[in-house]
Amino acid sequence: MTWHPRSLSRRETHGFPCERHVAAIAALSVALLLLSGSAAAQAPGAGVAPPDGPSTSAPAPAPAVEPAPAPAPAPAQSAVSPAALTELEQLREQTRALEARLAQLEQAQVEADVLGATEGALDALPAQQKFQVYGFADFGLNHAWLGDKSFVRGLVNDETTFVLGNLNLYFDFRPDPAWQVLAEVRLTEYPHGVETALANPLGGPYVRTDTEVIDIASPATASQFRWGSIFIERAYAQWSHDERFNVRVGQFLTPYGIWNVDHGTPTLIALMMPHFVSAQTFPARQLGVDLHGAFLTGAWEIGYEAYVSNGRTATQLDFTGNKAVGGRLRASRVAPLPLTFGTSFYYGQIDDVTKRIVSFVPFEVQRDIVIEAVEWGIGADVSLDIEALRIRAEALMRQTRYERGKRAPRLAGMPGNLAPDNNEYDAYLLAAYQLPVLGLEPFVYGEYDHVVSPYGDDQVVLALGLNIHFTTFAQLKTEVARVLFMDLNADGSFSDNNMTLLFTRLAVAF
Amino acid sequence: MLFAALAVWRPSARSQPDASLLVIVHMGVPDARLDGDELRSIFLRKRTLWSNGQRIVPLNQPAGNAVRVAFDNRTLGFDGKQAARFWIDARIRAGTEAPMSIASEALLVRVVKQLPGSIGYVRASVALAGVRVVARVERSGVSAP
Numbered sequence: 279m280t281w282h283p284r285s286l287s288r289r290e291t292h293g294f295p296c297e298r299h300v301a302a303i304a305a306l307s308v309a310l311l312l313l314s315g316s317a318a319a320q321a322p323g324a325g326v327a328p329p330d331g332p333s334t335s336a337p338a339p340a341p342a343v344e345p346a347p348a349p350a351p352a353p354a355q356s357a358v359s360p361a362a363l364t365e366l367e368q369l370r371e372q373t374r375a376l377e378a379r380l381a382q383l384e385q386a387q388v389e390a391d392v393l394g395a396t397e398g399a400l401d402a403l404p405a406q407q408k409f410q411v412y413g414f415a416d417f418g419l420n421h422a423w424l425g426d427k428s429f430v431r432g433l434v435n436d437e438t439t440f441v442l443g444n445l446n447l448y449f450d451f452r453p454d455p456a457w458q459v460l461a462e463v464r465l466t467e468y469p470h471g472v473e474t475a476l477a478n479p480l481g482g483p484y485v486r487t488d489t490e491v492i493d494i495a496s497p498a499t500a501s502q503f504r505w506g507s508i509f510i511e512r513a514y515a516q517w518s519h520d521e522r523f524n525v526r527v528g529q530f531l532t533p534y535g536i537w538n539v540d541h542g543t544p545t546l547i548a549l550m551m552p553h554f555v556s557a558q559t560f561p562a563r564q565l566g567v568d569l570h571g572a573f574l575t576g577a578w579e580i581g582y583e584a585y586v587s588n589g590r591t592a593t594q595l596d597f598t599g600n601k602a603v604g605g606r607l608r609a610s611r612v613a614p615l616p617l618t619f620g621t622s623f624y625y626g627q628i629d630d631v632t633k634r635i636v637s638f639v640p641f642e643v644q645r646d647i648v649i650e651a652v653e654w655g656i657g658a659d660v661s662l663d664i665e666a667l668r669i670r671a672e673a674l675m676r677q678t679r680y681e682r683g684k685r686a687p688r689l690a691g692m693p694g695n696l697a698p699d700n701n702e703y704d705a706y707l708l709a710a711y712q713l714p715v716l717g718l719e720p721f722v723y724g725e726y727d728h729v730v731s732p733y734g735d736d737q738v739v740l741a742l743g744l745n746i747h748f749t750t751f752a753q754l755k756t757e758v759a760r761v762l763f764m765d766l767n768a769d770g771s772f773s774d775n776n777m778t779l780l781f782t783r784l785a786v787a788f
Numbered sequence: 789m790l791f792a793a794l795a796v797w798r799p800s801a802r803s804q805p806d807a808s809l810l811v812i813v814h815m816g817v818p819d820a821r822l823d824g825d826e827l828r829s830i831f832l833r834k835r836t837l838w839s840n841g842q843r844i845v846p847l848n849q850p851a852g853n854a855v856r857v858a859f860d861n862r863t864l865g866f867d868g869k870q871a872a873r874f875w876i877d878a879r880i881r882a883g884t885e886a887p888m889s890i891a892s893e894a895l896l897v898r899v900v901k902q903l904p905g906s907i908g909y910v911r912a913s914v915a916l917a918g919v920r921v922v923a924r925v926e927r928s929g930v931s932a933p
């Protein structure tokens with residue numbers, strides 16, 4: 279945010295506080311121009327070159343009169359009386375004196391501008407930062423190459439398609455330097471287009487959410503549109519005592535690793551999320567209280583986060599009262615090489631309930647816990663920049679244990695399939711190099727993850743990408759990823775589920 | 789091949805003023821001098837309070853300004869684009885704003901003079917009055933004023 283005194287046009291239009299300077303400059307300008315014209319008019323007769331007036335870089339006051347005519351070139355030497363030469367010299371001196379005085383007054387006005395603007399700035403400084411709206415957006419296209427026998431053929435769209443990616447807006451309110459209320463929302467077209475059921479041999483229909491409505495308030499008689507929704511990425515109020523102690527209350531991004539907090543397309547290096555982020559091995563966001571801060575020790579910063587939350591719940595409510603806890607500890611420095619080591623942990627419950635009326639008189643509702651599990655996980659991350667080279671790595675593991683008879687439905691599983699107890703492991707390494715021309719930044723990405731899934735329990739992702747930084751706020755990101763399932767087919771051949779994915783996005787921060 | 793060739797070629801560093809920069813603070817700031825680590829933590833908005841508990845108000849020069857480029861490079865280790873990217877990333881991650889920029893050095897001196905808790909930097913050749921110098925920033929690093 280740049281604040282320039284010239285932008286304060288209010289004081290210019292109202293003449294505050296230097297009207298006498300303006301008047302003096304205008305009067306002097308008129309006198310100077312008259313004198314200049316007089317001198318120039320006499321110059322040809324005098325047969326000498328026009329005087330070199332002092333140059334000034336200060337802006338001239340608004341002209342109230344026509345500019346003086348340019349002096350004519352000196353003709354050949356001719357006879358001039360000594361009296362005329364003396365008078366001319368006197369006029370030159372007067373001109374120089376008036377121009378010097380004019381320059382002084384102009385400088386005085388500039389300084390008065392600055393001082394006046396400064397006084398205004400001090401009053402306006404906090405107000406300018408009280409409320410801001412900013413965000414990021416990305417748009418692009420997807421394509422997938424799937425095997426003919428792939429499990430996801432038909433599920434995943436493998437045609438080239440343009441996509442509206444993220445449109446995230448931040449509403450940042452700072453009523454006081456110690457307080458911040460931040461809401462980040464994502465505007466989406468969802469739930470329009472979401473497939474909720476596939477037609478099946480048992481007669482079940484194909485169901486896709488359709489939000490198209492007729493705009494009955496429109497002057498047109500048949501205007502239609504599809505309404506979308508607002509997804510709350512995070513919304514919290516934060517109080518800061520100092521850098522060592524801050525309290526955040528509300529819905530916050532789970533502070534673990536690198537990717538989940540970076541989370542915005544312009545900030546992330548690669549496009550395709552690690553599996554643990556997309557599958558939310560740790561919850562992506564939580565509702566609760568988060569304490570965080572950092573202790574500065576020379577070049578190093580020791581940061582911490584500690585939170586208690588509702589955990590992974592089916593709604594925003596905690597149905598069982600079992601709170602989740604987690605945290606992150608990191609050591610980081612900015613110079614000479616930006617470097618961060620971090621470690622994170624999470625412990626929580628997975629709960630869901632149903633409710634049913636068991637008696638109308640007296641009215642009685644019974645609540646049954648239908649899903650109940652305990653999960654815990656740990657993670658570690660490293661971030662290192664060496665000149666133009668950016669290296670990011672994260673590793674994560676999670677263990678999930680269900681209560682007997684209270685398992686969740688298996689994600690993307692056959693009807694009736696239930697989620698198993700699970701030990702998951704995931705790690706990735708990402709390296710990007712910013713080339714010195716055209717904003718090119720190629721990157722390589724490798725990931726291994728183990729999780730029980732219908733597609734295969736072990737996956738390897740190898741990806742190449744290229745970011746083109748047009749400016750610091752706009753970049754074109756492209757990534758091609760090969761997803762390999764390590765479980766072989768029954769005949770020992772490579773998995774039919776292997777696939778290649780292409781993503782490209784124009785990402786803009788604003 | 790192209791990437792490899794481009795990778796080994798680096799353009800010459802952006803020209804920076806050779807002049808020393810002076811870090812100035814409001815007269816009410818209790819800290820007598822600041823070292824490079826402290827300046828970095830202040831201008832990256834990691835440190836938020838002076839030693840007397842007063843809130844720090846860091847003031848930058850505009851992005852792209854030669855003095856700003858020199859300061860970012862010498863104290864934060866950033867080139868111009870890295871600094872811009874840092875603040876975009878900081879805002880997306882946590883809503884952290886870059887310090888406010890003041891368009892002219894003369895104005896910055898006046899703001900620091902009047903605004904309690906403020907800190908800024910100017911060329912050593914700029915006339916100073918009513919502010920205190922807490923560090924000198926040169927190509928070789930940060931030193932005592």
